[in-house]
Amino acid sequence: MSIQQLIRTYQKRVDQQLQAKLSHSSIEPTLQEAMRYGLFNGGKRVRPVLVYLVNQLLDGRLEDADDAACAIECIHSYSLVHDDLPAMDDDDLRRGKPTCHIAFDEATAILAGDGLQSYAFELLSQSALAPQTRLDLIRTLAQAAGDRGMVAGQAFDLRHVGQSLTLEQLEAMHNRKTGALINAAIEMGYYSAPAASPDSLAALRRFGDAIGLAFQVKDDILDIEGDTETLGKPQGSDLEQNKPTYPALLGLTGAKEKLAELHQEARSIAQSFGPKGSDLALLADYIVNRDH
Amino acid sequence: MSIQQLIRTYQKRVDQQLQAKLSHSSIEPTLQEAMRYGLFNGGKRVRPVLVYLVNQLLDGRLEDADDAACAIECIHSYSLVHDDLPAMDDDDLRRGKPTCHIAFDEATAILAGDGLQSYAFELLSQSALAPQTRLDLIRTLAQAAGDRGMVAGQAFDLRHVGQSLTLEQLEAMHNRKTGALINAAIEMGYYSAPAASPDSLAALRRFGDAIGLAFQVKDDILDIEGDTETLGKPQGSDLEQNKPTYPALLGLTGAKEKLAELHQEARSIAQSFGPKGSDLALLADYIVNRDH
Numbered sequence: 001m002s003i004q005q006l007i008r009t010y011q012k013r014v015d016q017q018l019q020a021k022l023s024h025s026s027i028e029p030t031l032q033e034a035m036r037y038g039l040f041n042g043g044k045r046v047r048p049v050l051v052y053l054v055n056q057l058l059d060g061r062l063e064d065a066d067d068a069a070c071a072i073e074c075i076h077s078y079s080l081v082h083d084d085l086p087a088m089d090d091d092d093l094r095r096g097k098p099t100c101h102i103a104f105d106e107a108t109a110i111l112a113g114d115g116l117q118s119y120a121f122e123l124l125s126q127s128a129l130a131p132q133t134r135l136d137l138i139r140t141l142a143q144a145a146g147d148r149g150m151v152a153g154q155a156f157d158l159r160h161v162g163q164s165l166t167l168e169q170l171e172a173m174h175n176r177k178t179g180a181l182i183n184a185a186i187e188m189g190y191y192s193a194p195a196a197s198p199d200s201l202a203a204l205r206r207f208g209d210a211i212g213l214a215f216q217v218k219d220d221i222l223d224i225e226g227d228t229e230t231l232g233k234p235q236g237s238d239l240e241q242n243k244p245t246y247p248a249l250l251g252l253t254g255a256k257e258k259l260a261e262l263h264q265e266a267r268s269i270a271q272s273f274g275p276k277g278s279d280l281a282l283l284a285d286y287i288v289n290r291d292h
Numbered sequence: 293m294s295i296q297q298l299i300r301t302y303q304k305r306v307d308q309q310l311q312a313k314l315s316h317s318s319i320e321p322t323l324q325e326a327m328r329y330g331l332f333n334g335g336k337r338v339r340p341v342l343v344y345l346v347n348q349l350l351d352g353r354l355e356d357a358d359d360a361a362c363a364i365e366c367i368h369s370y371s372l373v374h375d376d377l378p379a380m381d382d383d384d385l386r387r388g389k390p391t392c393h394i395a396f397d398e399a400t401a402i403l404a405g406d407g408l409q410s411y412a413f414e415l416l417s418q419s420a421l422a423p424q425t426r427l428d429l430i431r432t433l434a435q436a437a438g439d440r441g442m443v444a445g446q447a448f449d450l451r452h453v454g455q456s457l458t459l460e461q462l463e464a465m466h467n468r469k470t471g472a473l474i475n476a477a478i479e480m481g482y483y484s485a486p487a488a489s490p491d492s493l494a495a496l497r498r499f500g501d502a503i504g505l506a507f508q509v510k511d512d513i514l515d516i517e518g519d520t521e522t523l524g525k526p527q528g529s530d531l532e533q534n535k536p537t538y539p540a541l542l543g544l545t546g547a548k549e550k551l552a553e554l555h556q557e558a559r560s561i562a563q564s565f566g567p568k569g570s571d572l573a574l575l576a577d578y579i580v581n582r583d584h
Contacts, residue, residue, distance in 0.1 A: 026440045027464055031447040035439060082406060087377075087398035106379035110402065111447050114374060114409065118438035121413045125431035131423035138430060139417035146410035147327060148318045155323040155403050172319055 003282035034112035054189025144184035153177025179212035295574035326404035346481025370408035436476035445469025471504035
């Protein structure tokens with residue numbers, strides 16, 4: 001199976017899982033509709049795909065990775081819904097569709113995000129995995145999402161719009177804003193494979209650091225070179241908003257060199273897992289070569 | 293010890309625990325300041341007090357209840373920070389102090405609320421309790437906070453401002469908006485006492501339903517009869533905003549009768565626990581007789 005086919009298989013799998021799990025009823029159907037709207041927004045499902053890939057790399061059972069895959073996508077989706085709010089990035093469009101607070105209203109978008117976060121932890125607490133595994137998954141996800149992880153990255157980003165950052169600051173920001181959840185996806189894939197050797201975790205973490213950063217550098221490059229229609233957001237919007245980016249700090253050529261380095265690093269870690277690591281290596285290729 | 297003294301003891305205990313736990317560092321000190329601002333807002337700590345009271349009623353160890361007490365207060369505080377936002381209730385003051393988005397800014401308040409929610413689950417996942425107990429605590433809190441609990445109650449409330457509700461709808465709303473977390477506090481107290489008999493849980497749940505509703509009926513009455521300064525918010529604000537309340541539906545006398553019934557029901561359940569239930573009965577008295 002090509003990596004594109006494998007990614008599509010996993011994307012479909014997590015979508016089906018989320019559809020089935022989120023079908024419970026509530027006195028607030030509108031709220032749940034907004035949660036589903038935030039979840040099914042045409043996202044690439046990079047984090048769930050990573051959970052599944054690592055689970056398979058470590059000889060896990062795919063069904064043991066479903067709750068982790070769904071939970072991490074709930075957290076990622078909630079963060080996008082809140083990020084798009086007028087008080088935050090104030091975005092009306094995401095992947096070419098109205099953002100949640102435009103399609104519904106601001107209050108509903110805030111509450112839908114809040115509900116998605118709670119739901120992520122509810123899901124993990126109730127999975128069929130061993131109790132200690134469930135706790136490892138919950139701890140990993142909560143730490144990555146919280147005030148030393150993703151949320152800190154968002155706050156740092158918002159406070160520095162229009163300001164110049166050092167490369168160190170930019171990296172510290174992205175390590176939290178995107179890197180924390182990318183790494184959590186990898187760790188959660190590891191925990192979902194109970195027979196995995198603890199030695200593999202350190203290597204997987206380094207892989208996560210490399211592709212997390214590569215993902216962001218690539219995003220910054222796409223903002224300059226990408227096509228507005230393919231991106232689903234206006235090309236050049238980072239530049240226009242004077243956001244700190246890798247190309248702004250390193251130049252476009254420097255950013256591309258940085259991306260190539262990170263790509264190479266990720267590839268060589270993936271290859272250290274032998275033939276089984278080839279899907280991870282292909283995922284690194286996919287992240288670096290994508291056009292949106 | 294009088295119930296007032298006991299409540300003060302538990303209030304102080306949870307405050308000290310929260311202070312100690314929230315002292316970790318982050319690249320975003322402002323975000324963490326906002327989280328602490330939302331947490332240390334002069335709240336009555338009703339939910340942590342309930343966790344401790346039930347823990348003691350069931351012969352638990354207080355130290356086993358600390359993480360549950362802190363986690364539920366993090367969830368409650370996050371919900372207040374988000375509730376006060378301009379897109380939600382748009383409140384500038386809470387207990388006489390500027391609300392979080394006034395003291396900081398909207399984006400910081402949104403992120404601080406998000407971070408408090410993550411932190412609640414992080415805390416519970418890392419506590420020293422048995423793995424299954426931690427999972428019971430996480431599941432209970434996540435369900436109570438989520439889209440069939442507190443968040444559904446908030447959404448329902450916002451959608452019905454200025455509309456008349458039936459008594460059934462008003463109760464369904466409060467059961468979620470406030471009742472869900474009150475009941476979660478009681479269940480979490482139960483889970484923090486590992487030797488507790490499962491039989492006690494059903495009675496405790498009925499106690500939770502009664503005082504949860506009593507708490508809300510009392511709030512509605514205080515809005516009419518309370519003193520602006522003692523309340524920390526303008527007296528009569530529910531009436532002015534045409535919010536559905538018990539006095540609006542039942543008349544002030546009817547609301548007071550309802551409160552007396554719920555009080556009596558809570559008292560008799562508390563007494564069914566024998567002499568050890570007296571603190572719970574006194575807490576019911578406190579909720580019904582408070583002036584703010």
